[in-house]
Amino acid sequence: MPEVSVILPFFNAENTLAAAVESMLNQTFTSFEILLIDNNSRDNSLAIAQSFAEKDLRIRLLHEPKQGVDHAMNCGLDNSSGRFIARMDADDISFPERLEKQVRFLNENPETGLVGSFVKYVSHNHGTGGFKRFVQWVNSFHTTEDIELYRFVEIPVVNPTILFRQELFEKLGGCRQGDFPEDYEMQLRFLDAGVKMAKLPEPLLEWHDYSTRLTRTDERYSTEAFFRIKARYFKKWSEQINPFHPEIWVWGAGRKTRQRAKLLEKEGLKIQGFIDIIKGKTTQKTTLHFSKIPPPGEMFIVPMVMKYGAQELIRQNLLKRKYSEGKDFILLA
Template sequence: MHPQVSVILPYFNAELTLQRAIDSILKQTFTNFELLLINNNSTDKSNEIARHATQNDPRIVLLDETLPGVANAMNCGLKNACGQFVARMDADDVAHPERLEKQYTSLKDNPSIDFVGSEVEYVPHIAENKGFRRFVNWTNSFHSPEEIVLKQFIEIPVVNPTIFFRRKWYENFGGCLDGNFPEDYEMQLRYLSNGAKMAKLPEKLLEWHDYSTRLTRTDDRYSTEAFFQTKAIYFRKWSEQHNPFHPNIWIWGAGRKTRQRSTFLQEQGLIIEGYIDIKKSKPDALFYEDLPQPGQLFIVSMVTNTGAGEKIHDFLKLRNYNEGKDFILMG
């Protein structure tokens, strides 16, 4: 009998945390799964731990992917997955015992939802990173498909090791692409752009452990510039369908960094009609209080300063601008 769920767990030199991650899957209340452990060129004792685990539980399959990188390891798992549903897991995280059961039940009970994540519990192992904590608070704050669509260009909308989705999405639209960009974010944007309905369970079903070695800290593919470049590609597709003035947009933010990042949008064929700023003194930008009535332009907010996006959002709502119709936040 085929397992209903394939859990894909890539690892690279994870000897200190791998056993804990494996155990958290083996202790799931939902038991009809296979656990695919993908070795990605480990040189420590990770392989011993993985081999030992396969001897103790027939649901565990050990695979090797020699092409470096988590995208290649994930694809190895996807190619070998037998389940109708795919769940992602990281080698340094811990799944709540009811994680698979709750996500499986959610998709079985809601056929219109294709992809479900969850909230996460942030567990820092270094001096707490305020930016990381802010991101966790942000991602834990919204759950519905409608909210995810509106927030998709701010940051990755669903924390990657919580994802649980119908395998047909991989079959129809591919797995992880390997390149100079954040592969997990690109995959979520690609699925959303093809009509996937994503939701998030309003429960913390994963301990998200933050180590200094986390790829988001050490790999250029997770730089802010790489994120904006990826956003630009999928924003163009979104704009074609939702921006009544496409390809014309206004950018909120007239600083040097924002103007540099807005070139990614121009490279995608979007036309920047002007910039909006909170300073009256910028002669080449529209002062934000002088914005016209809604329905005359489309605004993309690209300001990344802490808390700025929320303030811009609230100001535009006060002016009766509709999110998704008159403006979108990006950053």
């Protein structure tokens, strides 16, 4: 029985699938199976997958008729036999030592349930500044503590880098279907259940950014979809951590921030007011100038400003005021 089951869904990936599969076959760790899940491809992808399966007994070819990477992932999970589950995308490249290093880490750290890694970003598009900034951010932290703190900023571990214990699937389930990014929801669910996650602080995957990537084409990966699922799990987190729950103060009083803050209210949180660099920026609720923030212990602050660089300035401002991240405030954008 293999130690690792690599789940690799594909849909119309004839130009990239072979390289992705070969990168897994060339792993220095050898106890694995690869589950190739065809999700109704209409190009030459299926023939490429069949060719690999015929040549290598470690490869199993499966078919998932329900369209969507969430259904394909669950098909792989239901058919996996390894102690560990590795995720892989059909348009990325895993470095040869990826599985070896990740399996070793989980074996040496039994308290950790999921491990990812940093990524090497490879762009195939113009105007990719946002993605590059995300990669810089996601490659800037790796500890369990930081992943827990930054979970509501963005997905904390790049999905095709993850390796996790089979028992997590058995206990917490696989991908859920809905109007949200399924990979982010799964990580938030694992973290909500107390699963410790980590990343190896080195690139173990080439993350290729094509125009066909789901994060660019599927509405479930829109900014609003991310905020919807953040709001749902932030409410659950606030119940356990926020001493003033359900009361919060939102840092950011701009129109977009106020719109997204309404998602928190829909989940039952009560916004006491907004904090901004402009006093009285909105008349909807009290707007407090940031210089008038009281000492720690009098409010819980949720910074939601999305402007590039603003979040770190806000974070540093609060830390200088002796606010404790994860206790007195947490970033949510």
